[in-house]
Amino acid sequence: MKFSASDAETLKLIQMWRRDVRHFKTDAVPEDILERLRAAMDTAPSVGNARPWRVIRVENPTLRRDIRSAFESCNEQAAGSYEPERQDAYRSLKLAGLDAAPVQLAIFTAIDPDAGHRLGRRTMPATLHQSVAMAIHALWLTARAENLGLGMVSILDPARMQTLLNVGPAWEFAAYLCIGWPEFTDDTPLLHRKGWQENRSTVWEVL
Amino acid sequence: MKFSASDAETLKLIQMWRRDVRHFKTDAVPEDILERLRAAMDTAPSVGNARPWRVIRVENPTLRRDIRSAFESCNEQAAGSYEPERQDAYRSLKLAGLDAAPVQLAIFTAIDPDAGHRLGRRTMPATLHQSVAMAIHALWLTARAENLGLGMVSILDPARMQTLLNVGPAWEFAAYLCIGWPEFTDDTPLLHRKGWQENRSTVWEVL
Numbered sequence: 001m002k003f004s005a006s007d008a009e010t011l012k013l014i015q016m017w018r019r020d021v022r023h024f025k026t027d028a029v030p031e032d033i034l035e036r037l038r039a040a041m042d043t044a045p046s047v048g049n050a051r052p053w054r055v056i057r058v059e060n061p062t063l064r065r066d067i068r069s070a071f072e073s074c075n076e077q078a079a080g081s082y083e084p085e086r087q088d089a090y091r092s093l094k095l096a097g098l099d100a101a102p103v104q105l106a107i108f109t110a111i112d113p114d115a116g117h118r119l120g121r122r123t124m125p126a127t128l129h130q131s132v133a134m135a136i137h138a139l140w141l142t143a144r145a146e147n148l149g150l151g152m153v154s155i156l157d158p159a160r161m162q163t164l165l166n167v168g169p170a171w172e173f174a175a176y177l178c179i180g181w182p183e184f185t186d187d188t189p190l191l192h193r194k195g196w197q198e199n200r201s202t203v204w205e206v207l
Numbered sequence: 208m209k210f211s212a213s214d215a216e217t218l219k220l221i222q223m224w225r226r227d228v229r230h231f232k233t234d235a236v237p238e239d240i241l242e243r244l245r246a247a248m249d250t251a252p253s254v255g256n257a258r259p260w261r262v263i264r265v266e267n268p269t270l271r272r273d274i275r276s277a278f279e280s281c282n283e284q285a286a287g288s289y290e291p292e293r294q295d296a297y298r299s300l301k302l303a304g305l306d307a308a309p310v311q312l313a314i315f316t317a318i319d320p321d322a323g324h325r326l327g328r329r330t331m332p333a334t335l336h337q338s339v340a341m342a343i344h345a346l347w348l349t350a351r352a353e354n355l356g357l358g359m360v361s362i363l364d365p366a367r368m369q370t371l372l373n374v375g376p377a378w379e380f381a382a383y384l385c386i387g388w389p390e391f392t393d394d395t396p397l398l399h400r401k402g403w404q405e406n407r408s409t410v411w412e413v414l
Contacts, residue, residue, distance in 0.1 A: 002392075011218060015250035017208045017210075055410065056411075086324065115407065123361070129336060130336065133336070133338075134344040141348070154328065158330065191255065191326070196324065205261070206263075207266065
């Protein structure tokens with residue numbers, strides 16, 4: 001399989017226009033598109049080919065309400081940790097689309113899976129978490145290519161999420177994902193646009 | 208920006224044909240392609256837009272030799288940790304392309320960066336490591352779209368890598384990447400093909 005310059009350009013545009021989306025329409029997402037998102041996770045790199053992720057699609061309204069409340073509590077504590085000026089800036093940001101996103105996924109990492117037979121993680125157990133992050137990113141890019149938005153919510157207490165979703169200690173909470181049709185698209189991160197943290201270019205040092 | 212079904216299909220193929228490559232040709236990679244790989248990292252999601260990664264391109268032959276030797280030592284210890292039958296299977300796998308890959312990058316994660324002003328990582332410091340994993344994945348897919356191979360080496364002692372590359376405690380070793388022209392391409396993980404760990408499909412449970 002050989003890709004063309006045009007294929008590389010397509011990937012570049014999908015990556016450029018992928019955003020952390022927090023502004024969603026409530027319209028449903030067809031199941032055939034969600035199936036393509038699910039399948040995209042299978043293509044992610046994983047240590048020892050272990051695919052150490054667990055995905056829970058949260059549909060129960062009570063559970064969704066509890067998760068939203070857990071976010072609001074953490075977000076309020078985070079706001080309170082800043083000095084007044086930055087606290088105002090923080091409060092002006094919308095940091096999750098939990099109110100509207102029609103599809104919501106909780107993602108967990110297996111901390112000692114049989115799959116993979118420990119290959120590649122003996123000296124670096126963090127490779128399990130890296131694998132899960134890459135599976136989220138594979139899903140994220142595929143969502144963008146389907147013109148869907150995805151927002152990754154980390155302003156949550158992992159222990160609380162484990163309890164709410166009844167997930168035992170063999171798994172660690174990784175992220176909560178909101179997916180749906182975005183209110184708008186953008187090629188620039190919201191935090192750059194809003195002046196919270198400007199973009200900086202990656203440098204490759206040489207040794 | 209709206210993507211077409213054909214754009215989504217292109218992304219799907221790039222993701223399907225991305226492999227962890229350990230078999231490289233020694234031919235050089237043009238600098239203009241490497242510049243596109245570097246720029247791809249800028250498109251990765253990052254917590255608080257912090258972009259908490261540090262990239263060191265390792266060119267020094269002595270350093271490369273020391274890193275290869277560090278890998279061999281860890282790989283030998285890993286092999287020895289298996290019972291005889293799986294030990295033979297392990298030893299039959301080529302797990303790194305350090306011998307031939309013309310471009311080699313050491314990646315580190317900032318553990319408490321000023322950038323991002325702590326947004327999104329208060330309850331989940333692991334988001335910094337997730338960001339770096341996603342930047343590696345963004346680079347990886349871009350390499351594949353350029354018909355380059357990339358292999359992520361984790362059979363290394365992180366403390367030894369910090370010492371070898373003279374990187375202080377503000378950064379944590381994340382991965383060592385080998386990049387170059389692959390000897391062959393494949394749509395199936397080597398560990399599945401070799402019978403080490405078969406592919407399993409991602410399941411989305413519903414709650």
